[in-house]
Amino acid sequence: MVYRESEGMIAVPGGRVWYRAAGCDAPGVPLLLVHGGPGAPHDYLENLTSLADERPVFFYDQLGCGRSDRPDDPSLWRVERFVAELAEVRRALGLSRVNLLGQSWGAMLAVEYLLSGALGVERLMLCAPLLSSPLWIADQRALLRNMPPKVREAVAAAEANGNFDVSSYQDAMTAYYQRHMCRLNPWPDCLQRTFAGFGMQAYLTMWGPSEFTCTGSLQTADLSPRLPELRVPTFLTCGRYDEATPTTVERFCRLIPGARMEIIEEASHIHNLEQPEEYLSIVRKFLAANV
Numbered sequence: 001m002v003y004r005e006s007e008g009m010i011a012v013p014g015g016r017v018w019y020r021a022a023g024c025d026a027p028g029v030p031l032l033l034v035h036g037g038p039g040a041p042h043d044y045l046e047n048l049t050s051l052a053d054e055r056p057v058f059f060y061d062q063l064g065c066g067r068s069d070r071p072d073d074p075s076l077w078r079v080e081r082f083v084a085e086l087a088e089v090r091r092a093l094g095l096s097r098v099n100l101l102g103q104s105w106g107a108m109l110a111v112e113y114l115l116s117g118a119l120g121v122e123r124l125m126l127c128a129p130l131l132s133s134p135l136w137i138a139d140q141r142a143l144l145r146n147m148p149p150k151v152r153e154a155v156a157a158a159e160a161n162g163n164f165d166v167s168s169y170q171d172a173m174t175a176y177y178q179r180h181m182c183r184l185n186p187w188p189d190c191l192q193r194t195f196a197g198f199g200m201q202a203y204l205t206m207w208g209p210s211e212f213t214c215t216g217s218l219q220t221a222d223l224s225p226r227l228p229e230l231r232v233p234t235f236l237t238c239g240r241y242d243e244a245t246p247t248t249v250e251r252f253c254r255l256i257p258g259a260r261m262e263i264i265e266e267a268s269h270i271h272n273l274e275q276p277e278e279y280l281s282i283v284r285k286f287l288a289a290n291v
Helices: 043-054 079-093 104-113 133-145 151-162 167-180 189-196 200-206 226-227 244-254 276-290
Strands: 007-014 015-023 032-033 055-058 098-103 121-127 234-239 260-265
Touching: 007 098, 015 043, 015 079, 015 234, 032 043, 032 079, 032 104, 043 055, 043 104, 043 276, 079 104, 098 234, 104 226, 104 244, 133 244, 151 167, 151 260, 167 226, 189 276, 226 244, 234 276, 244 260, 260 276
Parallel strands: 032 055, 032 098, 098 121, 121 234, 234 260
Antiparallel strands: 007 015, 015 055
16 A cells, blocks of 8 residues: 655754654544664664554654764763653644554653653553663563573673673674564564664663663663553553563553553564564554544
């Protein structure tokens, strides 16, 4: 199907961000996608374009990655600035009514935005959500214990001496990501484009050298105590082998009033690509209540 599309740049605090809209003429309440990272541009989410037969679907690359401006200024990589950026993107696009879908770090950003007092968000999807860095870090440590000894030893050595550029650590990252980030082999082109357009300055400043080594400003970020404040219909998803583990996502689900969740089998962190038909069906059904 061919959808009417548009794209452009939006001025936000610190620079300009790129956006794309698909299904501009579709009748449903628009869906705004908030990608992960920080610094992982939207490309890996592009199969959600298929939802544009029912509603406009908006993608944007957060500042510092993908097609957006890349200012060399570590002071920009703060949660508060990303919240202001999301608010400005929504305002510029005229989305008075909107559904939000946040993936990984994008889930934390979407929840922070709602907790800032944002109005007019009708439904919230949190996919493979990072909502508590302490829980995330603990989960990655547990998952690492199940990796082969060579992987564990490489990670321990790099973390001990602070040298994360060595090939042994990079190989350990690859092995871990193939098990817990995306289990497809080879990785789809859209995911490879995400990594090609990655914003490393934002990622290193806020998170660290890898998913399982957190040294950045998000180390202590924890939205768990505030999740009961959410008052919009919410649905959570994770993969069976996800970095966002089923146990932790179930914990988040219990904290959000009325929330529901689904674990997607044979999938991990990027489950929208690993099990696309099942994932897109879940999203469609959840959003159908306010088409």
